[in-house]
Amino acid sequence: MVSVFIGFGGAKAEEVARKLEIFLRSDTRLETFLASPESSALALTVNFKLEIEKNLLDCNVAVFVCHENTSRSIPMKKEIDLLFSKNFENKIISFAVSDTCIPKKLRENKWHPLHFPPEKPEESFCRLLNWIYRCYIELKELTTVTTEGAEMVRQ
Numbered sequence: 001m002v003s004v005f006i007g008f009g010g011a012k013a014e015e016v017a018r019k020l021e022i023f024l025r026s027d028t029r030l031e032t033f034l035a036s037p038e039s040s041a042l043a044l045t046v047n048f049k050l051e052i053e054k055n056l057l058d059c060n061v062a063v064f065v066c067h068e069n070t071s072r073s074i075p076m077k078k079e080i081d082l083l084f085s086k087n088f089e090n091k092i093i094s095f096a097v098s099d100t101c102i103p104k105k106l107r108e109n110k111w112h113p114l115h116f117p118p119e120k121p122e123e124s125f126c127r128l129l130n131w132i133y134r135c136y137i138e139l140k141e142l143t144t145v146t147t148e149g150a151e152m153v154r155q
Contacts (some may be wrong), residue, residue, distance in 0.1 A: 002136050003031040005059035007080075009103075013065040016121045020095070030132070035061065035079065035145025040127065056082060059091070061135050063128065064106060066096035066113070071103055072083045073079070080105050091139055093131050 004024060008017040017034055024030045033055040037048050055077055056062060064076060083089055084105055092107045094113035102113055114131055116124035 001029075001031050001073075002061065002132065003033070003055075003059045004132060005033050005035065005056050006065065007035045007056075007062065007076050008065040008067075009070030009076035010067055011069070012097075013067035013070050013073075016067060016095075016097075016116070017065040019122060020125060020128070021061070023122070024129070024132075028129060035075075052079065053082060057086060057088070060139065061091050061093060061132050062088075063093045063095050063132065064102075066094055066100055066102040066106070068097070068100055070096075070121040071101045073103075077103055077105075091135060092127070093135055095124075095128055 006017050006021055006024075008014045014036060017036070021032050021034045035052050035056075062079075062083060064080065070076065080092070080103060083092055089105075089109055092106065092109055093137050094102055094109065096102050096113040096115055097118045098115045106113065114124065114128055118127075
């Protein structure tokens with residue numbers, strides 16, 4: 001099963017992220033983790049920052065929802081920095097409202113931001129889903145090639 005981490009920066013981005021999580025869980029049956037304490041019963045029982053880091057590093061694809069004020073989100077920047085520090089930047093997809101500023105590392109990422117209209121982000125959810133699968137397939141192929149290469153070197 002494909003696991004998707006959903007991060008966001010700012011209140012408006014969180015609203016879109018919540019709608020996205022509902023869409024991905026109900027319409028696609030993907031495993032999702034929304035980086036919001038209100039989204040998980042785990043937030044009440046464990047250190048939620050550690051839970052965020054664990055899910056971020058274990059996910060197949062990380063989607064970062066960007067809206068106004070996202071560029072000022074320190075928690076989201078830390079999540080992005082963590083992925084880059086582990087060389088996981090290939091599994092990041094930026095989902096950004098049209099004409100918004102996204103964090104610098106996301107602008108420099110392999111995947112160009114997928115834009116959505118501010119008044120109806122749901123219209124772009126299916127297109128984002130295609131990107132999620134495309135990213136997952138590319139990463140899986142890269143992992144397979146790397147694993148096969150390592151096996152050939154050992155022999």
